[in-house]
Amino acid sequence: MNPQERLKIPRHEVPAQDPDIRRNNYEEVAIGFDENTAIEEAQRCLQCKNPLCMQGCPVSINIPKFIAEIAKGAMDEAIRTIRNTNSLPAVCGRVCPQESQCEKTCVLAKKGKSVAIGALERFIADYDRKNQISKEEVTVSSTGKKIGIIGAGPAGLTAAGYLAKLGHQVTIFEAFHEAGGVLIYGIPEFRLPKDIVRSEIKALENLGVEYSFNTLVGRTITIEELLADHFSALFVAPGAGLPVFMHLPGENLCGVYSANEFLTRVNLMKAFEFPKVDTPVFCGKRIAVIGGGNTAMDAARTALRMNPEEVYIIYRRTEKEMPARLEEIHHAKEEGIKFLELTNPISYAGNDNGWVQEMECIRMELGEPDASGRRRPVAVPGSNFTLPVDTVIVAIGAKTNDLIMRTTQGLETSKWGYLVVDPETQMTTRPGIFAGGDIASAEATVISAMGQGRRAGKAMHDYVLNR
Numbered sequence: 160m161n162p163q164e165r166l167k168i169p170r171h172e173v174p175a176q177d178p179d180i181r182r183n184n185y186e187e188v189a190i191g192f193d194e195n196t197a198i199e200e201a202q203r204c205l206q207c208k209n210p211l212c213m214q215g216c217p218v219s220i221n222i223p224k225f226i227a228e229i230a231k232g233a234m235d236e237a238i239r240t241i242r243n244t245n246s247l248p249a250v251c252g253r254v255c256p257q258e259s260q261c262e263k264t265c266v267l268a269k270k271g272k273s274v275a276i277g278a279l280e281r282f283i284a285d286y287d288r289k290n291q292i293s294k295e296e297v298t299v300s301s302t303g304k305k306i307g308i309i310g311a312g313p314a315g316l317t318a319a320g321y322l323a324k325l326g327h328q329v330t331i332f333e334a335f336h337e338a339g340g341v342l343i344y345g346i347p348e349f350r351l352p353k354d355i356v357r358s359e360i361k362a363l364e365n366l367g368v369e370y371s372f373n374t375l376v377g378r379t380i381t382i383e384e385l386l387a388d389h390f391s392a393l394f395v396a397p398g399a400g401l402p403v404f405m406h407l408p409g410e411n412l413c414g415v416y417s418a419n420e421f422l423t424r425v426n427l428m429k430a431f432e433f434p435k436v437d438t439p440v441f442c443g444k445r446i447a448v449i450g451g452g453n454t455a456m457d458a459a460r461t462a463l464r465m466n467p468e469e470v471y472i473i474y475r476r477t478e479k480e481m482p483a484r485l486e487e488i489h490h491a492k493e494e495g496i497k498f499l500e501l502t503n504p505i506s507y508a509g510n511d512n513g514w515v516q517e518m519e520c521i522r523m524e525l526g527e528p529d530a531s532g533r534r535r536p537v538a539v540p541g542s543n544f545t546l547p548v549d550t551v552i553v554a555i556g557a558k559t560n561d562l563i564m565r566t567t568q569g570l571e572t573s574k575w576g577y578l579v580v581d582p583e584t585q586m587t588t589r590p591g592i593f594a595g596g597d598i599a600s601a602e603a604t605v606i607s608a609m610g611q612g613r614r615a616g617k618a619m620h621d622y623v624l625n626r
């Protein structure tokens with residue numbers, strides 16, 4: 160097929176469940192390509208000599224190669240190509256912000272018609288799972304080195320898989336009773352089905368990676384104790400899960416949650432099935448979610464599925480400045496969530512039983528750009544109004560927990576609380592201790608956490624073998 164013919168093929172959009180149906184269920188919203196659609200979409204790729212798409216991919220997947228393989232129906236080869244650089248493709252195909260990464264830099268993006276790279280990645284990963292094609296195996300003999308990983312999120316899992324394949328004895332210490340990090344407790348089922356995450360994690364177990372669950376490093380055991388227990392190197396990847404609040408009057412009323420708590424109750428503990436499960440969640444009829452990022456959209460869309468009358472997104476800037484993925488915003492709106500832009504909460508008031516019953520808000524307008532380059536929201540005097548609500552979910556961000564830094568000597572942090580690491584090796588300021596993912600960077604995406612896990616894995620391998 161010549162380039163002109165390729166250019167004539169229209170971009171295929173990913174089919175999705177009908178909004179009126181999906182707002183009542185937890186099943187995956189995006190349905191994914193079938194084989195014929197995937198092949199046709201793959202044929203749109205121009206196979207550029209200088210593939211700009213790869214410049215937008217934080218782990219440099221060989222995008223034109225795997226797309227060409229799909230186009231000619233060589234699915235096994237496409238899977239191998241992706242798995243060379245990405246150990247969680249079914250996850251990344253679903254949650255990576257492709258519109259601001261590979262699809263943004265694709266040469267066809269100028270015409271607004273970039274190749275649907277994310278959907279193709281998802282297709283091939285799902286094809287692999289259904290047909291059980293790839294099998295991760297350890298082909299080298301044991302090095303006899305013990306390596307510890309703290310945190311079983313995308314950063315920790317990636318480093319673990321990389322190191323296990325090289326013959327190291329890897330143990331992951333995880334605070335929760337299950338692996339996956341935000342992939343399991345944060346991102347909801349309807350966006351990232353948990354059986355998919357579990358099956359990608361299972362591949363790691365097959366590599367011999369061991370888990371120590373319910374182990375909060377810094378409390379249950381310290382890094383110093385792990386080092387004394389003959390771990391040759393450690394990778395610290397506990398994420399950044401400490402919720403940020405606005406410290407407003409009434410924020411400690413019942414019914415005001417952090418998004419982290421709300422999503423963990425529903426996703427990890429399955430609280431929507433209470434009393435069949437142990438953990439309850441209170442979700443009222445009028446719900447306000449504060450924030451405009453992915454977490455806010457996930458919290459709002461999760462709350463919507465608990466049958467309320469109204470769910471609001473309260474955001475102090477406009478939709479244009481929202482950090483959430485465009486697809487999330489689009490899906491949230493389609494499902495009926497109301498967006499109150501240029502609005503900021505000021506305080507919450509409760510009833511006699513201490514439950515939140517209304518919030519006071521103020522209208523905002525956009526002023527001069529701030530340090531982030533986005534226009535600063537400024538309160539409009541006298542524009543206060545009240546909104547009756549019985550549940551508030553605060554999703555304005557999260558920060559790092561300093562538990563590990565407090566209980567370990569020699570770990571330097573930046574003024575924003577991130578662990579200071581060497582960007583080439585991910586080594587912290589203490590030799591033998593490496594770190595990556597949200598604890599070490601503000602990038603806060605699954606793929607960047609995985610990229611750092613892989614970089615650390617390479618450097619840790621060299622480090623332990625040269626000691």
Ligand SMILES: Cc1cc2nc3c(=O)[nH]c(=O)nc-3n(C[C@H](O)[C@H](O)[C@H](O)COP(=O)(O)OP(=O)(O)OC[C@H]3O[C@@H](n4cnc5c(N)ncnc54)[C@H](O)[C@@H]3O)c2cc1C
Pocket residue numbers: 254255256309310311312313314315332333334335338339340341342345346374375376377396397398399400422453454457484562563595596597598602603604605606608
């Ligand atoms: C609701 C939500 C939605 C998101 N949506 C997207 C999205 O669509 N696309 C995207 O790219 N990114 C998204 N992100 C961001 C992304 O999930 C994170 O950037 C990524 O998960 C960071 O990976 P990590 O491995 O550093 O940490 P995490 O995923 O946070 O995993 C850290 C793990 O360490 C464990 N842990 C913490 N402290 C300790 C300790 N002391 N001892 C032992 N274990 C510990 C935690 O229990 C957790 O399992 C989202 C984040 C949230 C919260």
Ligand code: SF4
Pocket residue numbers: 203204205206207210211212213222223264265266267274276
């Ligand atoms: S930039 Fe776009 S068209 Fe070019 S190789 Fe990458 S995906 Fe294909």
